[in-house]
Amino acid sequence: MSGNTLGTLFCxxxxxxxxxxxIGCVIDGCPPGMALSEADIQHDLDRRRPGTSRHVTQRNEPDAVEILSGVYEGRTTGTPIALLIRNTDQRSKDYGDILRTFRPGHADYAYWHKYGLRDPRGGGRSSARLTAPTVAAGAVAKKWLREQFGTEFRACMTQLGELPIPFEGWEHVPNNPFFAPVADVQPYEDYMDALRKAHDSCGARLRVQATRVPVGLGEPLYDRLDADIAHAMMGLNAVKGVEIGAGFASVAQRGTVHGDALTPEGFASNHAGGVLGGISTGQDIEVGIAIKPTSSILSPRPSIDIAGQPVEVVTKGRHDPCVGIRAAPIAEALLALVLMDHALRHRAQCGGVAQAVPPIAAARP
Structure with missing residues (x-):
């Protein structure tokens, strides 16, 4: 009811x-018997962690995860798993000037009217810092899906502000701070340096992919797999658009092109993004997300205070000039959480259904 829980069986x-x-999370519904330690989770948290390059917030948080419950002698027990990440580098004094004003583009105004008060320190509950527990929970889901089906997740940036990023290969993504699928990221380094000097911010576009996804996940109508993916992705701070497969590009496609032909060797294409009728086809799940520019910037902007009087707002503190730079592991985690939940739901409803025809192979781009 309060909007802090994602999932039906894997909550x-x-x-x-x-x-x-x-900060942290409680995972309820993880099957028992899976080997799990902090090390299984920490790798993804380190990929999302602040302070990893000059292009992101310089808040220095180790994001060390602690498992408080749900694991005994190295294995999940089937009971709730509590994960805790301690905040160690807060600078709340940076936000004293905005206690009674509203930052344009931020959640301040909406929070104030909904709850009657707000925590202005770093955005409080609306801060992107709250994506760290999501990444931690996603690491648990990734491990279970990998062991059960061989499912793997990856994400990359496809556009930084006005600059499109061509796709050269997934092997480049871990080797640069932008999660960019290219060998040379100097143009993006220069772009971000100029943006920071201008006290401004930019948005980004990301591609998220899950491979080796089992057939049959999702439901018709209201619990469609693609609808739940979009719901989860829109829960990520600053996301303003979600595409599945060809997405908005499908508007310009003909039916003879968009419909993914089936052959004995597999699907001929994947414009549907791995989902048909709300149910996974066994192809790669392909998702695109659009992220808006960071709202907290040093440039002065007009706003109002809590009395409705005009003011000029300058947001101090340590902020990402582009929150999309650290969004790749978060988007992977959200996709993993949705697929994990649907895998458990499918097992509960259709675990005894025999396959009359073996699933065909998935097309590879």
Whole structure:
């Protein structure tokens, strides 16, 4: 009801604030018997962690995860798994000037009217810092899906501000701070340096992919797999658009092109993004997300205070000039959480259904 929990059978409840003592999540519904340690989770948290390059916030958080419950002698017990990440580098004094004003483009105004108060320190509950517990929970889902089906997840940036990023290969993504699928990222380094000097910010576009996804995940109508993916992705801070497969490009496609032909060797294409009728086809799940420019910037902007009087707002503190730079592991985690939940739901409803025809191979781009 309060909007802090994602999932039906694999439920993740996120808690904490940006400048509170800790943030974390409780995972309910993880099957028992899976080997799990902090090391299984920490790798993805390190990929999302702040302070990893000059192009992201310089808040220095180790994001060390602690498993508080749900694991005994190295294996999940089937009971709730509590994960805790302590905040260690808060600078709440940076936000004293905005206690009574509203930052343009931020959640301040909406939070104030909904709750009657707000935590201004680093955005409080609306901070992108709250994506760390999501990444931690996603690491648990990734591990289970990998062991059960061989499912793997990856994401890359396809556009930074006005600059499109061509796709050269997935092997480049871990080797640069932009999660960019290219060998040379100097143009993007220069772009971000100029943006920071201008006290401005930019948006980004990302591609998210899951491979080796089992056939049959999802439901018709209201619990469609693609609808739940879009719902989860829109829960990521600053996301303003979600595409599945060809997405908006399908508007310009003809039916003779968009419809993915089936052959004995597999699908001929994947414009549907791995989902037909709300149910996975066994092809790669392909998702695109659009992320808006960071709202917290140093450039002065007009706004109002809580009394409705005009003011000029300058947001101090340490912020990402492009929140999309660290979004790849978060988007992977959200996709994993949705697929994990649907895998358990499918097993509960259709675990005894025999396949009359073996699934065909998935087309590879």
């Amino acid at each position: 993740v409840t996120n808690f904490g604030e940006s400048h509170g003592p800790a």
